[in-house]
Amino acid sequence: MGCLCFRSQQQRAVVPMDKEEDDAGFHELKRQVTTTSTAQDEFLHSSWQEENKVPFARRRQRSREEGGETISYSNSFMSRTSLKFFRRNSVRPSPSTAVLLQQSLSMTIDGSILRKYSVHKIIGKGAFSTVIQIEDKATEKQYALKVIEKKRSFHTNVPWERELNILKKVHHESIVNLIETHATTSKVYFVLELALGGDLQNKLSSIGHFSESKAHYLLSPLLDGLRYLHKHGVTHRDLKLDNCLFKTNDEDSPILLSDFGLAYLQNKEKENEGMQTTCGSAEYISPEMLEGEVYTNLIDMWSFGVITFATLSGKMPFQDENKAKLFRMIRNANYSFDDDIWDAVSDAAKDFISQLICVETQKRLSAEAALKHSWIVNDGINATS
Template identity: 35%
Template sequence: MSSAVQQSYRICEQIGKGRFGVVYKCYSSETGEEFAVKSINKILISDDSIDRQCLYNEAKIMQLVSPHPHIVRIAHVYEDDVYLDIVLELCCSSDLFQRLESRGVFTESDALAVMVPLMEAIAHCHKLSIAHRDIKPDNILFNDRNVLKLADFGSAHCFHNGELMNGVVGTPFYVAPEVLAGKKYDEKVDIWSAGVILYVMLAGVPPFYGESTAEIFDAVIRGNLRFPSRIFQAVSPAAKGLIRGMICKDVSRRFSAQQVLRHPWITNNDETKKVAVLA
């Protein structure tokens, strides 16, 4: 860890670990405010690797999208010859993946409470010409007040003037079919991924499944979206209609982030329900 970050923050216990870095809880020496610091050892990453590009990309893009109430706030970036240290808002509650594991299936009200802030964060990114490209439950965090925060912009990409993107990024169950097909694609890959999250919350299972990564990818590329009656019998037609508009293979017909936020399943629900999902 760089000496600069240690001078500005009191470093405490480790709260996470990745391939190249460790995440610690820390406190501002000046204000006492809690943060997380992701400390990356640059020596472990080759100069020409995609990992190095993603690490620098994350800090740059998070500065572009901040501040937003539903995106993890970046507080400071420190760098020396060995370390890249990114100080972030602390989100110490369970993430959406953990909540899905413990709860199985969400009510529509609780799913709504996730989708509204998530789609507001995605819409904000898209308005700034930034695609996240790895929307998944693990990257949906909650702070100590249970407010949803979109995190991990390492795969994000800036697009301008209708520019299309390429490159296979994302996570098997949640990645859009056009990414896997090797086609150029736009920011609507995030809408597909968010639609899969909505499906998983309401069904307890992903819409496209396989016993291996290759089988999952094949199922995603086929994109045969189904709503088994034994699973979806209690799910409203409006919710299923929204999912169809998000998990749509035809990108020209797939909803935009703003169309999702204007969908009746969201707009016709009680405003008081649009709060962070219960722990």
């Protein structure tokens, strides 16, 4: 059985520094950001196996051929009537606690990093890494520092080298930029472009949904970034609202695609071969991946369709508390535009989504073809405000 890596929302809690609490808050914070939801993860692992009967055993060799990839599963499948009601848990320490936190973080970061950067706060935590906001002492420019534990990454078959190779290879205005890297015997540090505006998931949680013209403005450049990745042999495999980051807090801020921890770089000698490792987040996963079939970068296009649907409506196209029902909905592309909110959305936008959330892969739009769709080409002319 291949290893399962879980990316729970609890592990990615944002840690603002502005609410009064006693020093006990620091100990709770330290506990929260240094532990994982083991019991919950084990439950999800067994639930996936029991309710979906995915033939993992026969994928073991295939996973090795894909570079020792890890089967990833997220608990983000929990049903939500609307994304507007979704909130992340956060811990808010007092100013004195913030100082203690910075001291604690500094003790875990290599001196070569600390000589150049000052530590601000934790802005995310995943199964294998922690993301910290840092500042260049010389320029006062802020960045995101991703800290990966080598040992943990190795034992979970999520090699940090693959993510590093991809980040070094890609350069696009809609993709988070790698600034520099550092490595020790136990940890790897990625200094990345910092997106200050939060993610698309949180934005939709607060505003409900975007107008069609705004959605077009945000998603068109992101689609071009996806085209760029696919052209260079990269399949993201974890496209979701959480990984779409606003570059700034400005009203017209563009979106950057982030988190290449599960991405796959196609070997040039095997460019015609597909992938088979099951990974990503359940509400965005494609039918062919659910079925254990060999898949291509078209899985990203399915996920992009889900993102487009959610951006325009504030709801996920597939949602059910029962995981078996959720996956059945995905396999059959059982979604609709019946909600009243879709009355104000153009037919072009609906057609665009329908050609992305399409079970038949031969009919699903590629990134190149999607950029030629009328909804994208008309530059919002057909979009309603």
